[in-house]
Amino acid sequence: MLWGDDYMPCVQGKTNVVCIIGDPIRHSLSPIIQNAAFTADHLDYIYVPFAVTPENLAQAVSGLKALGVCGFNVTIPHKTTIIPFLDRLDESAEYAGAVNTVKLCGNLLIGYNTDGDGLVDSLQTDLNFSPGTEPVLVVGAGGAARGAIAALCRAGATNIHISNRTIEKANAIKQDMNIRYPGTHIDATTLNQVNKELLSTISLLLNTTSLGMHGERIDYINLAHMPEHAKVYDMVYSCAATPLVKESSAVGLQSVNGLGMLVAQGERAFEIWTGQKPSEGVMRRALNHL
Ligand code: ATR
Secondary structure, eight states, X not given: OEEOTTSOEEOOTTOEEEEEEESSOTTOOHHHHHHHHHHXXXXXXXXXXXXXXXXXXXXXXXHHHHHTOSEEEEOTTOTTXXXXXXXXXXXXXXXXXXXXXXXXXXXXXXXXXXXXXXXXXXXXXXXXXXXXXXXXXXXOOSHHHHHHHHHHHHTXXXXXXXXESSHHHHHHHHXXXXXHOTTSEEEEEEGGGOOHHXXXXXXXXXXXXXXXXXXXXXXXXXXXXXXXXXXXXXXXOXXXXXXXXXXXXHTTOEEEOTHHHHHHHHHHHHHHHHXXXXXXXXXXXXXXXX
């Protein structure tokens, strides 16, 4: 996409189209960060949002393929259900069991997952935390947790404890990851089993649930029992100081919300579509202007 002197986008016949499909989609920040990066890097691309309901997913995907879009992002509730409509999965999506980025290569739709690696990038950038031998407590065992845990394992985490309200889901992830990543020791418990003894061993607490999006606290987790050096990452980013971030600060623990992950997954998706990294910091700065 070219930009005229009056900063109006000039979409041309050869402009590459990228989009995001989800339901709801109005709240999505991806169009803002992606278009900011395309503009900053003078790339002839445009990114647009489409609200697609689950009933229309199959038609929407074949429509995007027929239209020849360059690629697209996939968000709630389609990250798992889109898989049967794709032609091939990259390892990142296969192991996460979810897709958030698709690239159209010739006539093939290839699914990727940049959420997990985006999280790992953000842990490094925003918390100076590299997965390794330090124990990680993952709260939640849904799709977001699965992607995060697969990426943590791939990045070298050797000791992960999953805690979820529903133990069966935590056990299912534990079983799958044990097969794929035998080098990582994984435990699974219910949330109400997270006691002082466990918390005192944890170096990183990662919230993968939606708790906090509407101001909810996470029950059973007493952050005061975590060691002083421990860090807290809240994948929720609905406000700068989520309840978990506020509570962490109150007990002196370094913590961040999930905006860094949003940016990092977007940077990786941008690279998949365009073949180049976006200018450093441009997506983050676009969010700072909101
Ligand atoms: P996502 O794909 O975003 O991870 P999901 O697969 O629906 O969404 O998973 C939501 C996660 O948040 C689950 O771990 C869920 O716990 P359950 O498996 O017990 O349902 C967790 N979650 C949502 N609401 C919760 C609540 N009120 N208390 C505790 N956990 C909650």
